[in-house]
Amino acid sequence: MLIETHAHLDDKQFDADRDEVISRAFSGGVEKIINIGAGLGSSQRSVTLAEKYENIFCSIGLHPHYFMEYGEKSFAKFDEFKALSSSKKVIAIGEIGLDYFIPDGSIITEEQKELQKKGFMEQLEFAKELKLPVILHCRGSRPEAPSAYRESDDAYEDVLKIVSEFPELNFVWHSFGGRLEFVEKVLVKENMLISFAGNITYNKPGAEIFDVIRKIPIDKIMLETDCPYLAPVPMRGKRNEPLFVKYVAQKIAEVKNVDFEELARITTSTAERFFRL
Ligand SMILES: [Zn+2]
Numbered sequence: 053m054l055i056e057t058h059a060h061l062d063d064k065q066f067d068a069d070r071d072e073v074i075s076r077a078f079s080g081g082v083e084k085i086i087n088i089g090a091g092l093g094s095s096q097r098s099v100t101l102a103e104k105y106e107n108i109f110c111s112i113g114l115h116p117h118y119f120m121e122y123g124e125k126s127f128a129k130f131d132e133f134k135a136l137s138s139s140k141k142v143i144a145i146g147e148i149g150l151d152y153f154i155p156d157g158s159i160i161t162e163e164q165k166e167l168q169k170k171g172f173m174e175q176l177e178f179a180k181e182l183k184l185p186v187i188l189h190c191r192g193s194r195p196e197a198p199s200a201y202r203e204s205d206d207a208y209e210d211v212l213k214i215v216s217e218f219p220e221l222n223f224v225w226h227s228f229g230g231r232l233e234f235v236e237k238v239l240v241k242e243n244m245l246i247s248f249a250g251n252i253t254y255n256k257p258g259a260e261i262f263d264v265i266r267k268i269p270i271d272k273i274m275l276e277t278d279c280p281y282l283a284p285v286p287m288r289g290k291r292n293e294p295l296f297v298k299y300v301a302q303k304i305a306e307v308k309n310v311d312f313e314e315l316a317r318i319t320t321s322t323a324e325r326f327f328r329l
Pocket of ligand 1: 088
């Protein structure tokens with residue numbers, strides 16, 4: 053059985069068939085799902101969804117783009133955000149972090165970086181208060197438009213520097229896209245795990261991501277889809293859903309040359325321990 057550690061089932065793309073998507077996952081080998089907040093609205097919807105289903109849990113978090121969109125006004129919403137944590141289904145804070153990639157092609161300013169860092173650190177303080185694990189979102193700036201594995205390490209280095217000031221917290225780097233030299237810096241930290249999403253299946257043999265995966269001990273890996281985005285091969289191009297976490301598991305089992313069942317067992321127990329499920 054697998055645990056889908058990063059879904060966005062509250063997304064509009066699931067409005068027409070959310071219940072079917074969820075039952076497909078639970079009857080297809082997914083044991084538990086964690087739905088992720090990525091703003092105030094999605095955190096609220098995540099709590100509502102998790103309250104409805106026994107085996108759905110959720111995180112609440114304000115994504116770095118939330119701070120880009122609302123600027124200083126974001127901080128006025130913190131009380132409302134924090135109040136959501138009273139639900140017992142809230143088991144983590146995230147996805148939070150730094151995102152230096154601006155979709156419209158512009159280059160992030162120092163001021164925007166500072167705003168993201170402020171929002172990130174306030175939420176880390178909150179996680180510390182609640183003693184909850186943290187789901188990290190990190191994306192480096194990309195001056196050109198190359199593959200996901202060519203993104204700059206800038207945001208990764210900044211996130212690592214900030215989270216190193218919170219040794220009492222546990223972290224997972226979600227949909228990891230860092231380079232091999234960077235993953236070595238993460239692996240020396242005992243309080244950090246790494247999770248992979250469907251986009252790992254887009255790479256050709258020999259891609260750096262597979263060296264990254266081989267480098268990480270299996271018991272430091274968790275699985276996710278990040279649905280509705282990043283559907284893994286063979287579903288690439290379709291809407292992603294929690295059931296497809298099995299393709300991510302298959303790919304990692306293949307790269308690490310272990311049985312699917314073995315990989316499922318270890319990643320599931322890691323997720324249960326990390327999220328205290
Ligand atoms: Zn996400």
